[in-house]
Amino acid sequence: SQELEQSPQSLIVQEGKNLTINCTSSKTLYGLYWYKQKYGEGLIFLMMLQKGGEEKSHEKITAKLDEKKQQSSLHITASQPSHAGIYLCGAAPGTASKLTFGTGTRLQVTL
Amino acid sequence: DTGVSQDPRHKITKRGQNVTFRCDPISEHNRLYWYRQTLGQGPEFLTYFQNEAQLEKSRLLSDRFSAERPKGSFSTLEIQRTEQGDSAMYLCASSLARVTNTEAFFGQGTRLTVV
Secondary structure (H helix, E strand, O other), rough: OOOOOEOOEEEEOOOOOOEEEEEOOOOOOOOOEEEEEEEOEEEEEEEEEOOOEEEEEOEEEEEEEOOOEEEEEEEEEEOOOHEEEEEEEEOOOOOOOOOEEOOOOEEEEEO | OOOOEEOOOEEEEEEOOOOEEEEEEOOOEEEEEEEEOOOOOOOHHHHHEEOOEEEEEEOOOOEEEEEEEOOOEEEEEEEEEOOOOHOOOEEEEEEEEOOOOOOEOOOOOOOEEEE
């Protein structure tokens, strides 16, 4: 079965700083999803990557899938308190889009 | 359409009672998924439907759990004879089945506490 490892597990950054979260898979990724979750709430879809080398951006968040399709990174530029939460990467084993998730990265943004 | 809707948002029940949760997916989505999430962990897949057919069930889904999607629209997840270990957030997601992967959108979840 596919396993996803996220690093770091938690992160505290000062407002305005940049940060990167990594997601490494034990198998080739056919679809890599990034979600954000506030404590006690559902998951908010951020981005989906499918092609090796693909990069997508939304506002100040950029996600990349490496060429070998076994690692993805999520980069936040000029972090804001609204970026605080848990970031989860999810992987699809094929086209069924049933997802396996990492354990998440908890991000705190201090003023 | 405002997205995936789950009801109730919170449920507290006594051990041994039955509970039922409801999920209303995004209207044009034909796939519906149930996940369970415990504190500090990522969501774990339980089961999914394409239209009204239940196509896959995880080993996590014990005999006490049953899910239905009778008309290919909303779905229910029932847990019988609840145990304290069932306490978790139950998440529903929906997507549109295509040849390639498509975005999966989640609801706000139902938090179950078994006392």
